[in-house]
Amino acid sequence: LSLQSGNDRILGLMRRRYQTAFFRELVWKICDSIPEIAIGIDVIAGFPGETEAEFSETLSLIEELPIAYLHVFPFSGRPQTPAAKMEGQLPEHEKKRRVQLLRETGTKKRHAFALKFIGKPLHVLIEGRKDKITGLPIGFSENYIPVVVKGDGVKVNAIATVIPDSADNERLLADAVKNSVSGGDENDGR
Numbered sequence: 001l002s003l004q005s006g007n008d009r010i011l012g013l014m015r016r017r018y019q020t021a022f023f024r025e026l027v028w029k030i031c032d033s034i035p036e037i038a039i040g041i042d043v044i045a046g047f048p049g050e051t052e053a054e055f056s057e058t059l060s061l062i063e064e065l066p067i068a069y070l071h072v073f074p075f076s077g078r079p080q081t082p083a084a085k086m087e088g089q090l091p092e093h094e095k096k097r098r099v100q101l102l103r104e105t106g107t108k109k110r111h112a113f114a115l116k117f118i119g120k121p122l123h124v125l126i127e128g129r130k131d132k133i134t135g136l137p138i139g140f141s142e143n144y145i146p147v148v149v150k151g152d153g154v155k156v157n158a159i160a161t162v163i164p165d166s167a168d169n170e171r172l173l174a175d176a177v178k179n180s181v182s183g184g185d186e187n188d189g190r
Helices: 008-013 020-033 052-064 092-115
Strands: 002-004 040-045 069-074 122-130 137-141 146-150 158-168 171-182
Touching: 002 052, 008 052, 020 052, 040 052, 040 092, 052 092, 069 092, 092 158, 122 146, 122 171, 146 158
Parallel strands: 002 040, 040 069, 146 171
Antiparallel strands: 122 137, 122 158, 137 146, 158 171
């Protein structure tokens, strides 16, 4: 979902047609209806004129919401757009600092979301690549959680039913229970 900012004044400057109260209510309503849903949020750091207090409101809103991950972008004014000509352009180092804080918050949110699924069966599409740290097969669950899968007989391009037993940063570690649906030969590289 496109939040962009957690401050109503900044949303107005961005010409967004919603306010934070609407966005907050929408996210909670979706999560109440579909408890295991993974909601990702787009957010821009360093929009012209954004004060430290307004940025803090964005962080607070994101911390409050039951989201799974963030897509964070630093503001970059495109030529010939109103925002590129606005007063209060923030220095690059300040935009980078805010991006870093948002990404750290996003990492915490992804980890907290993943922890909710420890001990619960998940369906994971096993990809044709290996995890860089463990060398084990990796894939994504139906709700977009990266899962490293331990166990023999894990097939590429197949959906494996797994039960995660631990979390490592933003991903889950799980034993494969069974391969459910095959999407191709494990050696075909697709």
